[in-house]
Structures are given as C-alpha cells and as structure tokens.
Amino acid sequence: MKAVRYHRYGGSEVLAFEEAERPAPAEGQVLVKVAGTSFNPVDLGIRAGGLQEVFPLAFPHIPGVEVAGTIAEAGPRTDGRQVGDAVVAFLPMNADGAAAEYVLVPAEALAAAPQTVDLPDAAALPVGGLTAWQALFDDAHLEAGQTILINGAGGAVGGYAVQLAHQAGATVTATSSPRTEERLREYGADRIIGHLDFASGAPIADGGPFDVVLNLVPTTPEETAALANLVADGGALVSTTTPPPENPGRGIRTARVFVASDAEQLAELVSRVDAGTLRITVADRRPLADLPAVHDEAASGRLVGKTVLVP
Secondary structure, three states, X not given: OEEEEEOOOOOHHHOEEEXXXXXXXXXXXXXXXXXXXXXXXXXXXXXXXXXXOOOOOOOOEOOOOEEEEEEEEEOOOOOOOXXXXXXXXEOOOOOOOOOEOEEEEEHHHEEEOOOOOOHHHHHHOHHHHHHHHHHHHHHOOOOOOOEEEEEOOXXXXXXXXXXXXXXXXXXXXXXXXXXXXXXXXXXXXXXEEOOOOOOOOOOOOOOOOEEEEEEOOXXXXXXXXXXXXXXXXXXXXEEOOOOOOOOOOOXXXXXXXXXXXXXXXXXXXXXXXXXXXXXXXOOEEEEHHHHHHHHHHHHOOOOOOOEEEEO
C-alpha cells in the first residue's frame, strides 16, 4: 500500500510518500480502508520529536490521527463490526496513523460515519469535535443560560465549540478575524469581537465577565493568566494550549484540555451532523502525497482551515 512515513524525527523533509506493508488486524482491531485523514497541528510536534516523551514512536511511523473510511477486515472480538461499514475514529497518538491507504483501528475507538457528508470529509470531525465537547462539558461544565467567551473561534475546534455551546443554550461571544465572522454567526455566535488586546495586561471583552472562557489560541503564561480577569466569580477558565494558573482566585476553576478518544461522544457528534445541527467545515481536500507541503504551510502559518487528505 502507499503511505506517508518518516524514519526519523525532523522537518517536513523526513516525510516520504512510499510503499509500506499492508497491516493485518489482530484481536480487537479492524483494518480500515482510508477514505480520508486530516492534518492536525500536533502532527508537527510529534514529527519534530518535541513530544517524544509523551508520544514515543517506533520508526518508520505513519502520521494521521483522524480517519474516515470503510472496514476492510475485522479481527476477532471486534463487537460485531462488519466489513463494508463506514466508520470514523480518533486513533492512538503514537500508533501508525491514517496517512495511508489502510490503517489499523482499535474497535472500541470506532463510531459509525455520518451519512450526510462525503466520507473523506468526516475525517475532519473526531479531533476537533471531541476537543470542543470535552472542553465545554467535561472540563468547563457549561450549562444552559451561561455565558461563554471562545478565544480563537475561527479554527476547527472553535467552530465546533461555537455550535455546541449555542446548542447547549449558552450565550456565545467569539473572537474572530473578519474572514470567519460570517460563518461563526451562522454557527450561533451571539457576539463577535476582534482579537483580545493583552497590551494592558488585562484584556477587555464586551459581554464579560463570562461564566466560561475557552482559550484555543497560543498565549504566553502571562496572557493565559490574564484571561482569568474575564471570568466571573466561580466560573471556569479552560485552555487547549498554554496551561492556565492552578488557582487564580475568586473560586475560578481551571483546566487544560487533553483530548481523549471516546467513541460514545464521537457517536453523539455524528448524530448531530446527520441531524443537521452540527456542521463539518473543510477548507481544502488534497491528495495524500501533498502531506509534506501541508506540514510546511502549517509551520509557516499559511494553512487556513481544516485540510483533509485523500489517498
């Protein structure tokens, strides 16, 4: 089979589109014929070796932690999974991934793919959707009637977070560039503001203080701590990037999001996609052989939106 692999840590030059052996499923695994995978920023850190203490790799390694495709083979004890089933999954971070024609997937990670979108585009759902869900409901405990500020709402996670928070009955304020403002309003954002200004050390945002502040953009430790000034007493400050301070005072709870694969939550997200209440937005669909270029574009800040890669 064809796959993108790397045999050592390094820059995008280590990514090679080459022949690889097609794997065979063991107990509890299925082999998925890949319809699409996607690029995630964490891929850069894993490839460069900066996360090897957290996600150690065995070389050669195939990247790609999101997959949409169809089951080609099922190993023993795979809970009735059938060949031909269309599925999506969030894969283990340091296992061989889906930047290939076939990938092994733990059966417990699988959810049925949404039926209302093209199957390759469903690969844009697992990581972003699960990150948003877990940040809002597992970490921030967002409830109906509350207010939330989503800092960095224009990205993939932010788009899901706006939709899910709106559906939960929260009043949503989102930071956005003009490029994504219209889409976020369609998603349910009640108020759009520009980027937060940290120059004074205490950013100001219309609509605050907020019951929940969700930070999705890279911020310095000082800037992340300053976000607590936008949180109401007893509220929550949650970040997917820089860890927030453990005890900012005023009864504020803080958490850093470490997204986890959860097939039940993923199935709920899929059901919302099929019900028409959760939209998957894909900025670009490219051939798998373009993955090195996608890494370069992401590293230089030129990659805009979610990119799906198709074998």
